[in-house]
Amino acid sequence: NAGVTQTPKFRVLKTGQSMTLLCAQDMNHEYMYWYRQDPGMGLRLIHYSVGEGTTAKGEVPDGYNVSRLKKQNFLLGLESAAPSQTSVYFCASSYSEGGPHTEAFFGQGTRLTVV
Amino acid sequence: GESVGLHLPTLSVQEGDNSIINCAYSNSASDYFIWYKQESGKGPQFIIDIRSNMDKRQGQRVTVLLNKTVKHLSLQIAATQPGDSAVYFCAENIAGTASKLTFGTGTRLQVTL
Numbered sequence: 001n002a003g004v005t006q007t008p009k010f011r012v013l014k015t016g017q018s019m020t021l022l023c024a025q026d027m028n029h030e031y032m033y034w035y036r037q038d039p040g041m042g043l044r045l046i047h048y049s050v051g052e053g054t055t056a057k058g059e060v061p062d063g064y065n066v067s068r069l070k071k072q073n074f075l076l077g078l079e080s081a082a083p084s085q086t087s088v089y090f091c092a093s094s095y096s097e098g099g100p101h102t103e104a105f106f107g108q109g110t111r112l113t114v115v
Numbered sequence: 116g117e118s119v120g121l122h123l124p125t126l127s128v129q130e131g132d133n134s135i136i137n138c139a140y141s142n143s144a145s146d147y148f149i150w151y152k153q154e155s156g157k158g159p160q161f162i163i164d165i166r167s168n169m170d171k172r173q174g175q176r177v178t179v180l181l182n183k184t185v186k187h188l189s190l191q192i193a194a195t196q197p198g199d200s201a202v203y204f205c206a207e208n209i210a211g212t213a214s215k216l217t218f219g220t221g222t223r224l225q226v227t228l
Contacts, residue, residue, distance in 0.1 A: 004158075031214055040123060042204060042218035043159070050213045058215065090158050094214050102214060103149055106158035 002026050006091050006107035013081040013114045021076040021110050023091030030096040032074040033058070033104065034066060036087040043090060049074055050096070081114045088112070123202060125223040134192040136222045138205035143186065145207035149216065150179060150190045153202045162190070162203075192224075200226045 004025045013019055023032065030051050035043040035058075045058030047066040055066045063085060065077045074093075078085060088111050092104040128134045140148070146167040151159035165172045165179045165188075172179050178191040188205050202223050206216040 033215070035218075040220055042220045043206075043216075044218070045215055048213060048215060056213070092158075097210065097214060102147060102208075103161040103164055104214065104216060105161070106151075108158050109156075 004091055004093055004105050004107035006089075006110050008110060009108065010111050011113070013078075013112065015081060015083060015114060017081050018077070018079050019081065019112075020078075021089055021091075021112075023074045023076070023093075023107060024072055025074075025091075025093040025105070026072065027093060027105065028071070029093035029105075030071075031094045031104075032068065033092045033094075034064070034074065034076045035090045035092065036060065037090060037109075038087050046076065046089075081112075083114045086112060086114045123221050123223045125225060127225045127227055128195045129227050130195060130197060132195055134190075134195045134199070134224060136190045136192075136203050136224065138188040138190075138219050138222075140186050140188060140205065140207045140217075140219070142207060142209065142217070143183075144209050145217075146210050147208040148179070148181060148188050149206045149208070150177075150188075151204045151206060151218075152199075153204065153221070155201075159204060195224075195226050197226050197228065200224055 033048040034046040049068040052071040091107045094104040149164040150162040153159045163174045180189045202221045204221045205219045
């Protein structure tokens with residue numbers, strides 16, 4: 001039972017480079033999320049999706065794009081990385097509201113450093 | 116090393132004592148609250164949740180108290196163990212908003228032997 005799996009776990013990028021973070025969940029959850037975690041600031045929502053083919057902006061969406069082509073996958077893209085995007089990124093998933101459980105399940109995180 | 120949480124408030128508790136971690140939330144429209152535990156290098160892990168129509172909820176060794184009047188949430192851990200050492204986050208959610216969570220800044224719990 002893998003739950004939420006993120007790849008890669010670590011990455012170092014140069015300013016201006018692009019990359020995609022992959023999130024996969026095997027719980028048949030409708031909702032998926034991308035958060036970033038910075039020191040002393042808790043987790044902040046970047047983008048989220050309420051179902052296959054849908055995406056929406058969260059609290060801090062600038063500089064990121066997302067896609068949800070398959071229900072189980074949620075991709076986070078950085079088109080031109082900046083040092084301000086150095087952070088730990090977490091993917092999460094949950095049932096839709098009214099489902100058997102409401103809490104979100106988180107992946108192990110991706111530590112990204114932009115130099 | 117782990118850089119997340121460098122400036123977090125810290126609660127030091129002796130093994131076997133009870134721990135109380137507090138959280139103030141700001142949105143009076145929030146109606147669902149969750150406590151997460153985050154160990155070093157790992158993602159947040161669900162501990163316990165409570166809905167706004169409740170004042171108290173108990174789990175295994177944990178109790179969450181909700182005071183909507185002063186917008187305060189607390190997590191009580193009974194008989195704290197070394198394995199409880201982690202950063203604890205409260206999170207809030209409003210029904211009908213796709214279960215998006217707003218997180219607090221977290222509290223680091225250190226259990227001393």
